Amino acid sequence: MEPEPLPDDHQLYAYHAEMCQVLSHPKRLELINVLRNSEMSAGELGQVLGLTPANLSQHLTMMKERRILISRKAGNMVYYRVTDPRLLQAFDLLRTILFDQLRRDAALVGERGL
Numbered sequence: 479m480e481p482e483p484l485p486d487d488h489q490l491y492a493y494h495a496e497m498c499q500v501l502s503h504p505k506r507l508e509l510i511n512v513l514r515n516s517e518m519s520a521g522e523l524g525q526v527l528g529l530t531p532a533n534l535s536q537h538l539t540m541m542k543e544r545r546i547l548i549s550r551k552a553g554n555m556v557y558y559r560v561t562d563p564r565l566l567q568a569f570d571l572l573r574t575i576l577f578d579q580l581r582r583d584a585a586l587v588g589e590r591g592l
Contacts, residue, residue: 500544505529506537510560510569513547514548 484530485493501507505527512518512526524534538558548561560566 497544497546500522500540500546503537506541507569509537509541510546510565513558513560514566517550518555519557521555523558 499569501510508527509523512523518526520531520534520538522532523529523538525532529537538547538549542549545561546565549556549558551557
């Protein structure tokens with residue numbers, strides 16, 4: 479059985495855009511951060527994030543389809559976790575860039591006396 483061919487550049491850009499689209503919602507970013515250190519049940523996630531079960535389910539489904547999260551079932555509970563720790567590294571890197579931009583913007587405002 480031959481391995482599946484790697485996507486070409488156009489396909490890779492499309493996958494990249496899909497991933498960015500999934501990560502474009504603040505609650506989904508918050509969800510990644512909440513799951514940073516451990517897995518949590520859907521009920522726990524709903525409480526922490528202040529989401530209704532239906533809304534949480536939509537976010538979780540989207541993130542599972544893009545393989546950002548995986549789940550496991552234990553009895554009647556479903557637990558979620560981040561699939562790849564490199565996603566957290568990317569998350570942290572982007573946040574660092576954003577914080578730096580905000581600091582620079584604040585410094586510019588301060589220099590101009592606005």
